Amino acid sequence: MASVLRDPDRSDTAFMTKRAWWLVALNLLVPGSAQVLAGNRRLGRFGLSATIVFWVLAVVLVLMAVFARGVLITLATETWLLAVAILALLFYAVLWVVLTLDTLRLVRLIRVAPAARAFVAGLSVIALAGVSGTAAYGAVSAGAGIDLLDTVFAQGPSQPPVDGRYNILLLGGDAGPDRQGMRPDSISVASVDATTGQVTLIGIPRNLEHVPFVEGSPLYQVMPNGYDCGSKCLIDYLYTYGELDWAYLYPDAEANNSNPGVEAMRDAVEGVLGITIPYYVLIDMQGFADLIDAMGGIDITVSERVAYGANEDLDGNSVPPAGYFEPGDYHMDGGTALTYARTRYGTTDYQRMQHQRQVQQAMLDQFTPATVLTHFIAISAAGKQVVRTDIPKQMLSYFVDLAGKSKAQPIVTHDLVPPEVDPSAPDYDAIHATIDALLHPASAEPAP
Structure with missing residues (x-):
């Protein structure tokens, strides 16, 4: 099959179309394999070796996340390791761009059936965005992690608990x-x-x-x-x-x-x-x-009507509330949640404390691994500010x-x-x- 892929009959449009699908799929699933079979073998072997190393590292990280999460998090707090991860991810992002563009060259779109050309090119673009884009996003996230760790957290030894x-x-x-x-x-x-x-x-x-x-x-x-x-x-x-x-x-x-x-x-x-x-x-x-x-906001259940706004105007005169939180379920953005947590209109500091506790609990509930992964850069940028x-x-x-x-x-x-x-x-x-x-x-x- 390798010799057929490498030296095809270019006049056979049906075969060239099938070959194009094979090469694009191989590049998506096993970057470097398309070059080994149909292009520059030296580039292909390099890309394939790098891909295998990436897979091994990915499997190790998954196993650590399941069986040794503490060790994984400890490693993730070492800024020098994050810096190495950034360089590695940028390397893979560039490598996969090169391999994808070279695969498009090997495909020879002009020999592919006209009806399939757009789909073949589209799949290549999706592969490029999915693989290289993910690596680039990982590099940016690691950079945001370094910034967050250096800005927010302290340097110092671990401390034992006090009275347990x-x-x-x-x-x-x-x-x-x-x-x-x-x-x-x-x-x-x-x-x-x-x-x-x-x-x-x-x-x-x-x-x-x-x-x-x-x-x-x-x-x-x-x-x-x-x-x-x-x-x-x-x-x-x-x-x-x-x-x-x-x-x-x-x-x-x-x-x-x-x-x-x-x-x-x-x-x-x-x-x-x-x-x-x-x-x-x-x-x-x-x-x-x-x-x-x-x-992405937080979910709050308001059990009773809560007024918000200033109690007095600049002259010290009582004023009506700016509005109310009616009883019900709310998905609050940041500004709304802050208004709910801070309002003291016609109420006491103690009721305000209850509202703040609700917001704290909602944030803890919302702060799941999925939320952190999908919003990591934004959370890091906000976290280091607040x-x-x-x-x-x-x-x-x-x-x-x-x-x-x-x-x-x-x-x-x-x-x-x-x-x-x-x-x-x-x-x-x-x-x-x-x-x-x-x-x-x-x-x-x-x-x-």
Whole structure:
């Protein structure tokens, strides 16, 4: 067959048409084989060898994804390996372009039946787009991954869990035009069981007052009796004061992929809950919408009518709402989800916290491997703009494994809101006892 394909009877239109289909199909399925059978054997052997190497690597990656996902993710967080992957993918993209164009030359379209020429050429173009385009997209995605890893995540060694859990401070920062600096309007802690992956989300109201600090923490040095500024001393003000007044307390913050505002909030939340919090994640709410849009939107069920808009005009007069979220199911884009999460029209901060929790849960549900793969470049671009964390890259594979376990279990939520907690006069000893029982229920049970 090889000799017939290599030296065909060019006057036989039917055979030349059949030969064209064979060569195009072979180039699509086994790049390089068309050249081995009908063209430059040296180029064909090179292309065929490269294709076999690619298949072997692809099989290895699939097996690792199934049986050694942690190792695969660890490798994927090594930026030098991603750089090698980019070069390899670009090599394959160029190689497959060369092989496809050479296959079109070997086909000799002028000898193909006129009715089949467009289809043969069309299949070649589809093959070119499918094979080379996929390799090029992979290279661009790997580049976006390097940018995301270098921009968002920290460098540093892996850390063991504290009392069997990983506690992560989650801050939703809002730097509106009417504010001096950023203020975290959403404050919560995700506590993850290091063995089971069970997640407990603890919500902290932004208007919590008289916050204590753990002895030995930087803010304890200047306020050993807790946060007392003389008037309403709300916990979310500490971010701005940490940036403006107490930055000297945290000289190493920037070097550790943090900032004094985050560190002041971490000191405060550790004092409120009585736990150690080694990591934080800060999300800029102004860019929050971009991340949701990059994910393709989120699904939210609104159980009761929710008004949105400004409570007052610029003169302090009450105004009607700009609109309502009526009860029902919504597929929200970023702007709509942000409006739903932030609205306080005619309601309380505590109901707003519930809305924010809904949005957080919806994002977790939507953040599936399929979503990440199909929207990776957009998610990476949005993520590096809106997210900052001190979680080291070396911990990502471990946290991804934990996330897989977490999806199999319901998330436990607990908000420190009235009537359990009076934000203006909280009982922090009682809060510490509640949080300890919540995170370590076995140790909280009385001995028989």
